[in-house]
Amino acid sequence: MRFLSLAGWLTVVVATAAPPSVELQLQDEAKQLVVRVEGQPAMAYQFGDEFALPHFWPLRSPSEKLLTVQRPDPYPHHRSLWIADKVQMGDGPVVDFYHSWKNLRRPSKPADGFRHFIRHQRFSEMKTEGATALIEIELQWIVDDNRPLLDEHRKLRLVALGNGAYFFDLTWNLQPHEGDVKFLSDGVHYAWPYVRMHPQFSGEQGGVLTNDEGRRGQAGTNDQTARWIDYSNTVAGETEGLALFVYPDDTPPQWLTREYGTFGPRRAEKWSGTKFTLRAGESLHGRVGVFVHRGDAKSGRVAEHYRQYVEDKL
Template sequence: MGQQEFALLEERLDLPKGAWARALRKTLRRGGQAVLGLTQGRQRCYVYPLYTPAGFAVTSESPADHPHHNSFWIAADHLHCRMPVADGKWEEYTYNFYVDETFQGRAPGRLIEIDSRLAAEGPGGCRIEQEIEWRGPVEWAAPAGRLAAVEQRTIRLSVEERCHVIDVESRLEAREFDFSLGPTRHAYFNLRVADSMTVANGGTVRDDQGRTGGSGVTGADAKWVCYEGPVGGGHRAGVAVFPHPTDHADLSWFVTDWGVITVGPFRLKGTVVLRGEALIARYRVIVFDGEMKVEEVAGRFLQYVKEGA
């Protein structure tokens, strides 16, 4: 494998006869160096690990306080399917695709990757395309769970000297039923930084308006949020999250000092997706070594908006 080539390699465990793994991980490598992992867990698929160019991991996979916080993930706890019934009417079936256990009376659904493809994209770049089924829990007349939605997720990666630039486009399609999402703070794009990077451990979180700390940023209409902190051995690293403004007219954040960044287009107001249509939500994540000045983060956000115009 050449120095500039990407490969998406499935990790295989040498388990005893009769034993099997309940989760699957594929690692994206460039010239042998791990960049990120695509993990299929019991409840959802997500990105973990997530590395800086220097090899520092900047996210937490399943912290004890919130085991459903899976590093770098997409989820929603209020997805309402409009199920056809008699006389041309419909009933609303509500599903939880965020918490791994029953949450507010809703049993957990699963996000299952059914296909993934890797392709090169220019020098130092690649593209991963995933097809993901959003399936509800086992229930009456749906022994495998209802197919609530189908997501086409595209992850584009560009490698720079001191940062990885990751673009995510999520296209959530209504294939079998109309559905609505939200309003809820438990959606849509989520990131949980490594424990070492939290504010209590010397980390910082800020937004484009100069607000700092989780309480300062939560509920704000920030254009971007940046988290920085220690990653070991005297080193620091960070992640900046840019929701694309075209997809986020109803923009609001949920951010905490203990490591959560959540942003989505339906925190304050729900949205309806009709059968044959799709919700599109785009994000850019900058994963960097060291510290990044506010002016550089702001410049990178403007470039992102310009590219996607």
């Protein structure tokens, strides 16, 4: 708040908005890291051992509605925003980290946990400065309970944009722990990463998928190339959404989109829809921007924010 003195005798009180802020709350017992934007919970990183893989849930809209779902029906193996694939080292087992139920020790008793899983190892960086937070995470993709297959470094830089909106730049880098690793992705169903929207934001309940070319819906966006895709809806009278941005390292990738709520970009063509081997010492990289906003793709100025992202101004 500011106080202005006019003509030496009149004091006028002028309200000024506080700059947006970001807080990190590490909850060791719950095994989650909560990110608060302007004092409100915006998103969280879940890394408990009860899950087959770490993931980001919830992601909340500027008005605090759930944008994503953690255990949806159908496809209860979906995890809000997550990274997974189907891989094999040497003549070892083919492990499908995406279809996580295949990795249960005893399918008849899920409480016994998983024999193949992705595990959080540690936070290598965790700090905030004003409206920005930086989180760096070390993970391992593990088979047969204790055999590391891949080492992953994941980095998230989040910026509060004001009025409840926020953006985060998510990067991840995978390297074989030892030896070569084959990637055996399902060319139809995989994304890199996946996002599963909450049903209230899905196309089945009136939500709209829009890409940078103006194509809409699953029919217009699935298997099409795009720089970004937005998923927005009007819920309880407020229009809000989530957009995924692809950093332009290469030609625009194809996308997986579904009216029931799943969407995400595929990898660059060289590593997409085909089997390939990641050699020892090589790395496989991914990067997306996630923009949580008020309004739809147009009124939320998604295209403008994408330009800021690729110009490194976000």
